[in-house]
Amino acid sequence: MRVPVLFALVAVALLLVAPLYFYSVTLMTILCFVVFACSFNLLLGYSGLLCFGQAMFFGGAAYITGHILKTTPLSLELAILCGAAFSGLLGLAIGFLAIRRQGIQFAMITLAFSQFVYFIFLQSSFTGGEDGMQAIPRNALFGLFDVSDNTAYYYVVLAVTLLCVFVYYRIVHSPYGEVLKAVRDNQPRVESLGFNPERIKLLAFVLSATMAGVAGGMKATVYQFATLTDASWPISAEVILMTLLGGLGTLTGPIFGAGIIILLNDYLAGFGEWALISQGVILLVVIVFFRRGFVGELSAFSSYLRSRRASVADAKSASPARAH
Template sequence: MPRLLILAVVAVLAILAPFYFYSVTLMTVMCFIVFACSFNLLLGYTGLLCFGHAMFFGGAAYITGQILKTTPISTELAILGGGVAAGLLGLVIGYLTMRRQGIQFAMITLAFSQFVYFIFLQAPFTGGEDGMQAIPRNALFGFVDITSNFTFYYVVLAITALCVFIYYRVVHSPYGEVLKAVRDNQPRVESLGFDPEKIKLVAFVISAAMAGVAGGLKATVYQFATLTDASWPVSGEVILMTLLGGLGTLIGPVFGAAGIILLNDYLAGFGEWALVSQGVILLVVIVFFRRGIVGELAALAKYLRRRNATPETKAKQVEAKPAH
């Protein structure tokens, strides 16, 4: 019951938010929440560190923009098309890299990301360094006008809620349990008859598709796509969001993405100080909050429950422990 109450309060606050805050900033936060959730699925629950996750984010932004500029397809289908394209790219890259682990996997994905970046730099439809401008917002479902930022906010909110729900269901499914088992002890999972490479490949494709949806959303929010979205600093930024919120936690990416985007927005007028602040945050998290904000709060709550537990409760917990 408390969980349903919390969800209801969050839903009400999200619905009322554009009446009190700038809608474009709120939509940017939601785009990066989806992006951070996709990366957390890969690193936090699968144990794969991808240094080039921005290639899916930026690539889908270009694909979504091109679909909207050249066809009358509705916006939600164009965003879905960007996600599908990112998933297919993830399938190809994942198939080529899944036999590598650790730093080898990270560096290979970075190399692929740079390769994709230079393809977009040279491709005629992307606009090169000028980016893809004037991306339209075609009518939702073919008849709902979403040219207003206020109206489009609720579309982004609905898509974000759907993506977070899918992320939640994947993590809490039997497949999600196998993912965590692969992360913690891959040889044992293999001895049980599973194929860890196929399991990780599916997670990589799902993560890439979610990152693509996030990129498509961002392209339609700002109505342009640039090379920055596909650059390695964006890959580093999503890593920071995930670490800040809490690696391997459900709501960690939400706090991490919101914190970094709002901080960048606040420090936008200070130029390079925004990057300096990110470096300081990363240093503080690594040194003092290794489990991230949500992870540390969860550990603190668990400690307080144990400390405040009655002797009867402690006795039941001891009895409940399996005998070795």
């Protein structure tokens, strides 16, 4: 059995028993933001598109999921899927307008759209405005299974998260993922080969928005409320920090980044503004000293050790030859 597969099985086994030792709501929050960070990493790490408005998909899906659960008897999973579909359609509309630009222009366009969506949510009656959407029910899963208990719902969130991470893994390792990375590295050459870079990036933008919508829908059902904070700029900044801290363009980087930031926020919750200050310090340290992120630095260090071992082995094998 290969080491990555064994590592994945051990990680899943630990996650299955985690609610026995840790607070289930904190664990579910980490899982929601793992999906959210994976969605952003797909966009920036593999597409080269810096989106400053990822929170509009996260918060939009939270509101849509909550509104459906409050006003209809629709089952829980269908409500989350409706929220994800809304985010995907919103991503399609915004991506169609923004994808023609690159770099800081693309980033600022997405920020402008995010602020516009935030203002709509602020003024809309169904969102509750500044008070937020409260008392979101957890309808039965598939219309059959009661998930009102947090421990029971943890396993639902875990299953959805594992599915999303698997889809993320398959996208990155598919032929489309290879073309996506080629567009990121050298767009003119990809265009000369007959591909349409704008269409490829638009699809990535829609996939990223949809995955962010899944995360937002799950988060709304975990806490059973949705607020303007979910669609605000600080959430977009937080997911950027998670991705950079974990490792940009890596598969497991968003997982580690989300876990570190959520646990840090939970620990510093009683210190008020110090939580934000600590995030700024972490971001500064990562940018200056650890630009490859947590996973990136570990990968670079392991590659260095492998190269050193290979050099020592080559030297030993060459010594007998010189002796002869």
